[in-house]
Amino acid sequence: MIYLDNAATTLVKPDLVKERLIEKFDKIGNPSRGSNEISLDTGRMVLATRIKLARLFNIKDPRRLAFCSNATEALNIAISSFIGRDDHVITSLIEHNSVLRPLYLKEKEGAELSFVGLKDEKEGVLNYEMMEGLVRENTKALVISHASNVTGNITDLSKVSDFCKKHELLLIVDAAQSAGLIDIDVEKYGIDVLCFTGHKGLYGLTGTGGIYIRDGLNPHALKVGGSGINSFDKDHPLTMPEVLEAGTINAYGILSLNASLDFINQIGLANIRKKEKDLLIYFEDRIKQIPTLTIYGAKDLDERVGILAINSTKIPSKDLAQILAEKYDIATRAGAHCAPLCHKALRTEEDGLVRFSLSYFTKKEEIDKTIRALKEILGDDYDSNNI
Numbered sequence: 001m002i003y004l005d006n007a008a009t010t011l012v013k014p015d016l017v018k019e020r021l022i023e024k025f026d027k028i029g030n031p032s033r034g035s036n037e038i039s040l041d042t043g044r045m046v047l048a049t050r051i052k053l054a055r056l057f058n059i060k061d062p063r064r065l066a067f068c069s070n071a072t073e074a075l076n077i078a079i080s081s082f083i084g085r086d087d088h089v090i091t092s093l094i095e096h097n098s099v100l101r102p103l104y105l106k107e108k109e110g111a112e113l114s115f116v117g118l119k120d121e122k123e124g125v126l127n128y129e130m131m132e133g134l135v136r137e138n139t140k141a142l143v144i145s146h147a148s149n150v151t152g153n154i155t156d157l158s159k160v161s162d163f164c165k166k167h168e169l170l171l172i173v174d175a176a177q178s179a180g181l182i183d184i185d186v187e188k189y190g191i192d193v194l195c196f197t198g199h200k201g202l203y204g205l206t207g208t209g210g211i212y213i214r215d216g217l218n219p220h221a222l223k224v225g226g227s228g229i230n231s232f233d234k235d236h237p238l239t240m241p242e243v244l245e246a247g248t249i250n251a252y253g254i255l256s257l258n259a260s261l262d263f264i265n266q267i268g269l270a271n272i273r274k275k276e277k278d279l280l281i282y283f284e285d286r287i288k289q290i291p292t293l294t295i296y297g298a299k300d301l302d303e304r305v306g307i308l309a310i311n312s313t314k315i316p317s318k319d320l321a322q323i324l325a326e327k328y329d330i331a332t333r334a335g336a337h338c339a340p341l342c343h344k345a346l347r348t349e350e351d352g353l354v355r356f357s358l359s360y361f362t363k364k365e366e367i368d369k370t371i372r373a374l375k376e377i378l379g380d381d382y383d384s385n386n387i
Contacts (some may be wrong), residue, residue, distance in 0.1 A: 002330040002366045007149050007177060007307055007357035009199045009206060011182045014263035017203060017256050023109050032228030041249050041331055047355075048259040050241070055194065056261065057194060057212060058185040065212045066241035072098040073178040073222070074195035074211035077244060078172050079143065079357050081219040082193070084287055085110035087140035090169075092116040092126055093341040094148040094155075099174055100341065103143065112138070118339050118345045123298050124151040137199060141170035141192075146184070147177035150342045150353065151297035152280075152307025153184065161189040170217075176200060178261075181276065181305055183269055186212060192262055193217070198253065203260035208253035219244060276306040278369065279358050286371045296353060306358030314378050317352045326355075328373040332356050352364075 020312055024045075029036065031043035032288060048064075054062035069072045079102040093115050114134040119127045131142075140166050146276040148155050157173070164171040172193040175184055180201030186194055191212070198208030213219055222337055224236035225246040237243055264272065280301055287293060287308065296309045311317050321334035334351040336343050343349040356370070 001326070002369060003368070004358065004362070004370065005331045005333050006358040006362070007152075007200065007355060007358040008333055010201070010203055010359055010361075012179065012359060012361040013203050013256070015041055016263045017205075017259045018260035021252065021256060021307060022277055024255055028134070028255060032249055033249060040118065045258055046249065046251065046254050049254050049261065050121075052258065052261040052265075053134065053206070053210060056184075057266070058178075058187050058213050060187070061215065064240050066214060066244035067254060068195075068209045068211055068244070069250065070199070070209040071174060071195050071197035071209050072208055074197075075099055075143075075172075075174060076102050077222055078193045078195055078213075079106060079220055080222070082170055082172070083111055086138060087134045088112040088138045089141050089143060090114050090116065090134050090139060090154075091143045092145070092347045093118055094124065094126065094150065094153065094303055095143070095341065096149055096174065097146055097275055097338040097340070099143055099145065112136075115341065116144075120262070121345060121347050122150065122294070123297060124153055124237070124342065124346055125298050125303070126153070126155060128156065128163075131160075131163050135161055135167055139167065139169060141172055143172045143174070145174040145177070146182070147175075147305045148297075148339070148342065149177050149307070150337050150339045150346075150355070151277055152177070152304040152311050152357075153298050153304050154178070154305060157184075157189045157191075161191075165190055177305055177307075180264055180269075181273055183210045186214070198257050198260075202257060203263065204257040205250075205253045207250050213240065221246065223247065275360055276358055276362075277301060279362055279364070280304065280306045280308065282364060283356065283358070283371075286367070287374065290378055292369065293374075306362075308356045309353040309354050310349060310356070311351055312378055317354045320377065322355050323377055324370075324373060328369070330370055330373060 029038035029042045031046045050062045084104045085222050116130050119125045132228050173191050175196040179196035192214050194212040198204035199206040216376050223246045230296045256343045291312050292312050292314045317334045321332045324330040
């Protein structure tokens, strides 16, 4: 299979991840739940992983980072904790439902929402000039995706950071599509809350992720229970990270992150980013040769992660993706990608888009085979009715 659905989850993991999981398969216990060596070693591994993630994001205190099951859980924690019924929130039209649906729940309680729009309906770049006009007296926060899961467009964190500092707003960043691919410095950008997943650019197992919450902000626990400390207290601990890590944490998933972070550090974030961008340039240059295709996303590929989103005037997106999968064994993603407002802004809500998402492990030969398949499918002699 040619796997080009890495924005959903990375299929190919570093060998180091597989090797460490096999090596430690029967050596993972329950951290903070015993004084035996297996439990203690697991606790040390969890702490080491927390420290590695803190270094990746330039988090000063690793205890301000808690593990979650994914970015969705992290965003639910952030929005439920820091947005009240009387607050106004600024977000954008590029957001995933992991941002939108928790915000809509707050809207039902009385919170107000405003949306940063797009400059145009093809490139999908955010119109940052709109932000000033959206500020109100009760504006509490800006919730924004660092990279769009539809177009791959990268949000300018410098601009949104300056805006939030000027108006004393909380900056909550969804890094589901950028963690492990783009440098994220929470201190530099004044990020108050960073939400990320572990199974995409961080090459970990599914069911992994995390949330950073700056000192001074106190989150609400989504769940309470065992914490390994203060067992005789009726109330769950309120300190980070215990407040967000009730119950047995996903130690095997965290172990996968421990290994994948070593891989990322060995290769270097800049080198991973360069390889993915080079592949994107190579792919887009060749796909432009197909006249019936429309490409969505910023023209400047420095402003995109490794996502190429298209549709065709010849074949519906869902059919194109189906043909690629069934006839050519090429995995893509078609449809609305859980980002309904983005598709409405791009005017692709009816047909959706076919998304090709690359990885550090994608090969040029795979891109060449994909281009040949697209040319065969969309060529003049292809019977589009025979689907």
